[in-house]
Amino acid sequence: MADIVVGVVGAGRIGKLHINNMRNMANVRVKMVSDVFADHLGEWFETSGVEEITKNYEDIINDPEINVVMICSPTNTHIEIIKAAAAAGKNIFCEKPISFSDEETLEAYEAVKKAGVKFQIGFNRRFDRNFSKVRRLVETKEIGDLHILKVTSRDPEPPSLEYIPTSGGLFMDMAIHDFDIVRYISGSEVEEVYVQGASLVNPEIGKLGDIDTAIVSLKFANGAMGVIDNSRQAVYGYDQRIEAFGSNGAATAQNELESTVEVSSKDGVKGDNPLHFFLERYNDAYIKETSEFFDAIRNDKEVSCSFRDGIMAQRIAAAANESLETGVPVKVKLVD
Amino acid sequence: MADIVVGVVGAGRIGKLHINNMRNMANVRVKMVSDVFADHLGEWFETSGVEEITKNYEDIINDPEINVVMICSPTNTHIEIIKAAAAAGKNIFCEKPISFSDEETLEAYEAVKKAGVKFQIGFNRRFDRNFSKVRRLVETKEIGDLHILKVTSRDPEPPSLEYIPTSGGLFMDMAIHDFDIVRYISGSEVEEVYVQGASLVNPEIGKLGDIDTAIVSLKFANGAMGVIDNSRQAVYGYDQRIEAFGSNGAATAQNELESTVEVSSKDGVKGDNPLHFFLERYNDAYIKETSEFFDAIRNDKEVSCSFRDGIMAQRIAAAANESLETGVPVKVKLVD
Amino acid sequence: MADIVVGVVGAGRIGKLHINNMRNMANVRVKMVSDVFADHLGEWFETSGVEEITKNYEDIINDPEINVVMICSPTNTHIEIIKAAAAAGKNIFCEKPISFSDEETLEAYEAVKKAGVKFQIGFNRRFDRNFSKVRRLVETKEIGDLHILKVTSRDPEPPSLEYIPTSGGLFMDMAIHDFDIVRYISGSEVEEVYVQGASLVNPEIGKLGDIDTAIVSLKFANGAMGVIDNSRQAVYGYDQRIEAFGSNGAATAQNELESTVEVSSKDGVKGDNPLHFFLERYNDAYIKETSEFFDAIRNDKEVSCSFRDGIMAQRIAAAANESLETGVPVKVKLVD
Amino acid sequence: MADIVVGVVGAGRIGKLHINNMRNMANVRVKMVSDVFADHLGEWFETSGVEEITKNYEDIINDPEINVVMICSPTNTHIEIIKAAAAAGKNIFCEKPISFSDEETLEAYEAVKKAGVKFQIGFNRRFDRNFSKVRRLVETKEIGDLHILKVTSRDPEPPSLEYIPTSGGLFMDMAIHDFDIVRYISGSEVEEVYVQGASLVNPEIGKLGDIDTAIVSLKFANGAMGVIDNSRQAVYGYDQRIEAFGSNGAATAQNELESTVEVSSKDGVKGDNPLHFFLERYNDAYIKETSEFFDAIRNDKEVSCSFRDGIMAQRIAAAANESLETGVPVKVKLVD
Helix, strand or coil: CCCCCEEEEEECCCHHHHHHHHHCCEEEEEEEEECCCHHHHHHHHHHCCCEEEEEEEEEEHHHCCCEEEEEECCHHHHHHHHHHHHHHHEEEEEECCCCCCCCHHHHHHHHHHHHHHCCCCCHHHHHHHHHHHHHHHHHCCCCCCCCEEEEEEEEECCCCCCCCCCCCCCHHHCCCHHHHHHHHHHHHCCEEEEEEEEEEEEEEEEECCCCCCCEEEECCCCCEEEEEEECCCCCCCCEEEEEEEEEEEEEEEECCEEEEEEEEEEEEEEEECCCCHHHHHHHHHHCCCCHHHHHHCCCCCCCCCCCHHHHHHHHHHHHHHHHHHHHEEEEEECCC | CCEEEEEEEECCCCHHHHHHHHHHCCCCEEEEEEEECCCHHHHHHHCCCCCEECCCCCHHCCCCCEEEECCCCCHHHHHHHHHHHHHHHCCCEEEECCCHHHHHHHHHHHHHHHHHHCCECCCHHHHCCCHHHHHHHCCCCCCCCCEEEEEEEEECCCCCCCCCHHCCCCHHHHHHHHHHHHHHHHHHCCCEEEEEEECCHHHHHHCCCCCCCEEEEEECCCCEEEEEEEEEECCCEEEEEEEEEEECCCEEEEECCCCCCEECCCCEEEECEECCEEEECCHHHHHHHHHHHHCCCCCCCCCCCCCCHHHHHHHHHHHHHHHHHHHEECCCCCCC | CCEEEECCCCCHHHHHHHHHHCCCCCCEEEEEEEECCCCHHHHHHHHCCCCCECCHHHEEEEHCCCEEECCCCHHHHHHHHHHHHHHHHCEECCCCCCCCHHHHHHHHHHHHHHHCEEEEECCCHHHHHHHHHHHHHHCCCCCCCCEEEEEEEEEECCCCCCCHHHHHHHHHCCCCHHHHHHHHCCCEEEEEEEEEEECCCCCCHHHHCCCCCEEEEEEEEEEEEEEEEEEECCCCCCCCEEEEEECEEEEEEECCCCCCEEECCCCCCCCCCCCCCCCCHHHHHHHHHHHHHHHHHHCCCCCCCCCCHHHHHHHHHHHHHHHHHHHHCEEEECCC | CEEEEEEEEEECCCHHHHHHHHCCCCCCEEEEEEECHHHHHHHHHHHHCCCEEEEEEHHHHCCCCCCCEEEEECHHHHHHHHHHHHHHEEEEEEEECCCCHHHHHHHHHHEEEEHHHCCECCCCHCCCCCHHHHHHHHHHCCCCCEEEEEEEEEECCCCCCCHHHHHHHHHHHCCHHHHHHHHHHHHHCCEEEEEEEECCCCHHHCCCCCCCEEEEEEEECCCCCEEEECCCCCCCEEEEEEEECCCCCCEEEECCCCCEEEEEEECEECCCCEEECCCHHHHHHHHHHHHHHHHHHHCCCCCCCHHHHHHHHHHHHHHHHHHHHHCCCCCCCCCC
């Protein structure tokens, strides 16, 4: 009965999350998962509800039943898998970023366009109930013309130092979500970025050539201005807020909290922390992004986050990196 | 592989909700659903994931594979089904209230005790993340000794006038959840109640002999005092708050909102309404109550809401009804 | 130039507060203050801005320049002073309660009516910006018809045990403000009260025949119902909230806080406590009540809190005391 | 008895505010006010409590009794008056900015230093209870090391178009307060600024060569980074918030609201707007800044906002103007 038959490439944290979410979706079957460490995944696989496991992603590409390839493997494998999946006529869901190379990304983009398959990039935050409400309020001009867009985006803890060198850096790895969300909320391209960055959380991160704290100043094509502040470590939890300020008012998405309970004592009135990290905060959004992708396939609709959206966020990240190096504002190149 | 095999009696709103939740539980199989209107449920049944449908709940009782009977049928059918299920050695989950008759309830209680089966009553709010956190704060004395317990419990809209006469009245139908939650939060029995009640929302409700607005004053065995206020209609949504005040402070569970977005305009700063009604607000709690029941069966643990809890809440409701009639405080009889 | 010339009887905490507030009012002159302990008030008097000090309140009554007598002495002296001031044609501002005796209060009421002087009772909370906004929202029916009125009124700490025996008890001393505010907010008389009370904060208070914790259930003449909860000790500060719930929504006055600063840490998000006690919370309201009284005198307008309001609050307190003793609801007698 | 005898230069909005506040201060006498439009101020003067009025500020300088000159006249008059007052040995309180010219400001600074008089600049926000609490939390490292400092500073409405050309521009006129507050909160100098600015509120402001919307990115000497966003028009009121984020958490000063009342209706839960503008929001801060200045004079203490603080804020504003023109980050010159 299932009309969506999925093969998942990569069974890391995010791959497992998607697999778990898809179990409960009507008419969706996760037929195969591939992972180079498949040998160590036996226990998890047993109860995963997935039918087959393989070390080789090509088994997925070559399975004629599979019509969706979900790419959750490390970034440096994306291009090859996208091209193979596109060539095989599979629809593709790919986690961010597509790649660290603009040139290779454009090649994959051409391959996908040529194949005519559906492609969605994993910008899950667009599907968050709070952020999509802010988007609606901007789009309908309930807050008037957008003047200032502010994004606070702080992780509860930095990744392992081991991960840093392959991460692509704070802008490509973490802030890329914010670069997408400002395009989504504003409905406008980012024209120019200026950044400040430093390793204030952990100097070891600096020694590895990365930063952990940043402020990104943005100019939008529609005349609005924006600012993102990032930290790899907010000790109080995952801080994810957006404020859209316009000629008729402001719309602010506050954090989602662990509970609504407030405790009053001699020391003050204490509320709960924000939900700890992305798995907790964005679980509903992950479900929604996948469901909408499947819906786009079934009904031949446009996807909500396109390949082009993926490229543009990467280009903003690249411009941010350049601004960090040069100390001056940098223009962002548009994709045709 | 499923060790929990469920038969659901009654496929109304709440029965369907439980069925939908159980689909996604590991090792749980919903084998059969019974409903006197089974003939009209074909379309729903098709996609429900349930294996069989019947008009006759006895088919569930007689199925040797089924080890859990979940009773979601109208209150006046509960006693008969509980007795039959207990006699057949099935574990029982029963929606509230058990019955409108104290005598019949006690008979069913004896039958369940004699059969030695697990029985859980559907007081879902105990499983709400916010309320259970308030309970913990009271239990651990983080707020000191409990002095005052306040429950705000208002529905977004009254039930149909048709339903009113069979509902058991506001106290037995709606406030019974609040009578349970105050026992849960306080960890104490309610000794006496005094109520004010009136039909302020809709006089038609009054003509049918019921009320739609009430304030219930409570004396607890441990010396604390409490108050519940109920309305059948809060136009801004399902208002479900608890405040526990004690010698070292207070713990307050605020409402869960539709989103965290706040809109600032000339007219003020507007936040979202509370989640509309119980299906939205307590969905996680419904899942948790069922999961914990299955866990109690699997590991032979005590259930979180016992038969006795069901009886005590009903007795508080009965005392509330008597206080409404007589205009004076009424003692609550304990179950041995 | 001053057209309001005041004599203040009693230089305790509240008398000094009023004197300090009046210093900054245009065309108001505090000519004299009387206090039986005048001998010990020298230092304060020096910088008080008051012109004369005396041990004998009659010096105030006999001063022809003084046209306002402000009574801030202990409750048991009020009747005598009111009668004397009225007989001398002085306008009178009197702190609550007027007296502990209904009979004597009525005599003083007659004396004031006969003299035709202005009389205002010190129910300062009517002048709080938050509570008066709630009143407006009820009065204009922005929340529809009032169904439920809830008042939370908790002091940060109990008075000294020494004071308890002369206080008149929790209802006459402390809750009397709440009895007034429910009449003010609802715009309706209270017809009946039922109370629960106990000494949960300090058993010594119980030994002195008083209570420190109470829940008061109220029936209003207009059909609405209400509840007040009182405690002599909220460790987190002066808890002063009102919630008016009606057919079209609710209006809630939250606490005023020490600051708007929130601190996020591993342990949660902590806001400040409510302003500590009445001097901090209601200072603006104290200024406003006095200013409006002087305005009523100058322009021969009706006062905002009349003698009758004082009597009615006392009668609710008396009914509450009776309910505490008898354990049943008690009707409140109206003043003609 | 007054040991502080004040002459106020300029009886505009801010001069009148200070005069009104000083009326209620013990041992403070406002002896004279000068204003070039003195002829039109008769009615106000009558009830102002000031003893004398003059058209000529030199009358203040020449009055031997006056020991404090408070400068509230237009910016382009400040230098001359400061020099005259310093030469006459008067202590000086001066509204911001000192002047639009760095050179002239330094000359006045020398004159003040040479005269050895006390000088305080009118950065009232340092005295706001919320901001000073945030400062304390940063200073005591309760939030750990400061990483990011965010200031939201939006006026409820732009000044008249007439005022714009003499205002000094958004940075010198409005954001100068924010430039000071970030130095105060961080306890660090600003080393570099990068700005975006545009006239989004009203293009007429742009035609006059000014902007009405800006984002200012800041580098601090202590390694922290900061961002200020400014708008001349937040339709919901004066938006004045600060967020200090550090290695152990964050401290956020929220807006002060018109009341604490929340109204729940079908349309959501609506709170009040921020206090309208600076007169409402910062009234307590204005009183405190003046009182502390008088205290510094009386007890020969350091003032809380020094001449140097005034110069530094002006230099940041100048750097911001340069960044706006050049489109690149600009270093801020330190005062020795």
